[in-house]
Amino acid sequence: MKIEDIKVIVCSPGRNFVTVKIVADSGVIGVGDATVNGREMAVVAYLEEHVIPCLVGRDPQDIEDIWQYLYKGAYWRKGPITMAAIAGIDMALWDIKGKLANLPVYQLLGGRSRAGVNLYAHAGGSDIDDTIDKAQTLVDQGFKAVRLQSAVAGLKTTYGVVGDKKDYYELQGNRPLPPEEQWCTQKYFSMIEALFSEARRRLGSGVHLLHDVHSRLTPIESARLGKMLEPYHLLFLEDASIAENQQSYELIRQHTTTPLAIGETYNSIWDCKDLIQSQLVDYIRAAATHAGGITAMRRIADFAGLYNVRTAPHGAPDLSPICFSAHLHLNTWTPNFGIQEFVGLGNEQIRSVFQQDVMIKDGMAVVSEKPGLGVDFNEQAAQQYPYKRSYLPVSRLEDGTVWNW
Structure with missing residues (x-):
């Protein structure tokens, strides 16, 4: 052949x-x-x-x-x-x-380690009450884990909270250039503990709560945040700081028992080797699309398992349903799988291009039993939606300094 x-x-x-x-x-x-x-x-x-x-x-x-x-x-x-x-x-x-x-691919990997794949959904609101209202809706739908992201008072936009806009194309308007967003750590700290305190009060202790800092903090600020959120028992705190200098996570780890997750921008096992081997993180969030595919992800999962690190693959909307399907096959097999990020199965246009065989029920996904990955790609439908240049936003401090995205 x-x-x-x-x-x-x-x-x-x-x-x-x-x-x-x-x-x-x-x-x-x-x-x-x-x-x-x-x-x-x-x-x-x-x-x-x-x-x-x-x-x-x-x-x-x-x-x-x-x-x-x-x-x-x-x-x-x-x-x-x-x-x-x-x-x-x-x-x-x-x-x-x-x-x-x-x-199905999961059978080629070695078969099942579980009946279904636990998911965490996103709740992003214009303020604390709005965020928790949206989280309650997700809990009512059966999700047992929810990521909370609330707008920060005094900032026009906040990561994870798109507001009335539908997507980043609208944020860019008629100029296909990166939109710019403000960041202020002090204003963020004025909001964040109240968000999780209120979430625990309203949602109870039976729901797993998560939060994505998206590398906005320095290591010592991340340590402070992790310590601050310990009473609210997060499943994990994601991307607390940039880990280009991986010793940064030694500092964070010294100060907090809040579980840490990182890895969505990692491209190989070498990017996360030291963090895993030194047990400085609890979840590795590499994505099949960005870390070399199923073959590479299998190696990362096996290596992480040696050090009690679980997998929690990245699942942003800029990863296609093919990647989500690849993750479901990997997650069904991976012995040390933790949880899968989930942002829905896409809009009507996406579903017309990528016909995906997957069932979502009670906050879990059940992998396709079709041969292969279980996704049919409609090339004719894809031609109806031509490429449009687009960027993620650029983050700046209030004084204009470019900051971490």
């Missing part, structure tokens, strides 16, 4: 998605997600100019060899563009492998 053709399709049914489609000479088709938000066309160029010419004619069943070829065979390793390109190819090959075996 040989790879006959590989296509890269970019579409924008509300968000930009980069989809890899591999066709084997037997007619079997596999699809993968290679989206890097705000740098989509860089991945397309990497795939079309440098990867695809090397793969046509190879056996699509040689997943491991192809992964190693794309990673070790290039002088320039790692990085978001390279690893997303590898991920898109890797997912599509696993999809093909499952279809050839007439088995």
Whole structure:
């Protein structure tokens, strides 16, 4: 069997998605997600100019060899563009492998470790009461874990709270350039404990609560936050600080027992190796699309399990349903899986492009039993939603200093 053709399709049914489609000479088709938000066309160029010419004619069943070829065979390793390109190819090959075996991918990984995949949903509101009202709605729907993000008084916009806007395209208006948002740590600290105190009062102790700092704090500020939130027993505090200097998390760990999570921007096992091995985090949040695909995520999960670190894959709306499906297969298998971020199954346009076989019930997702990943990609529907250049916002302090996104 040989790879006959590989296509890269970019579409924008509300968000930009980069989809890899591999066709084997037997007619079997596999699809993968290679989206890097705000740098989509860089991945397309990497795939079309440098990867695809090397793969046509190879056996699509040689997943491991192809992964190693794309990673070790290039002088320039790692990085978001390279690893997303590898991920898109890797997912599509696993999809093909499952279809050839007439088995869902999780069975190829080793079968089930659980009956369903626990999810956490997002509640983001204009103030504390609005946030908790939205969280209560999610709890009423059956979710047992909710991420709380409230707007900060005195700031026009706050991470995780889009407000009346539908998406980042609207935030950018008619100029497709990065919108800019303000940040003030002092104003944030004036709000954050009250949010979780009120959440525990209204939602009770039976709901898992989470929060994403999105790297807005310095390590000592993160330590203060973790200590402040200890009475409210968070499932985890996400991205408390940038971890380019991984010793930062030693400082945070010394001061708080609040569980820590990080990893959504990580591209390889090397990015998280020291944090895991030193047990400085409790959850690793790498995403299949950005960390080299299913093959790489399996290695990260196994390594993390040696140090009592659980997986909690990133699940933002800029990851396509193909990535979400890949995560469900991984999560169903992973012995040390913790929880999966969930932002819904997409709008009507997304569902017309990506037909996904997944059931959500009582805050859990049940993986597809279809062969492969269980996602059908409608290329004709995708053509109705052409690519639109878009960026995530740039964060600045109130004095104009560029800050961490």
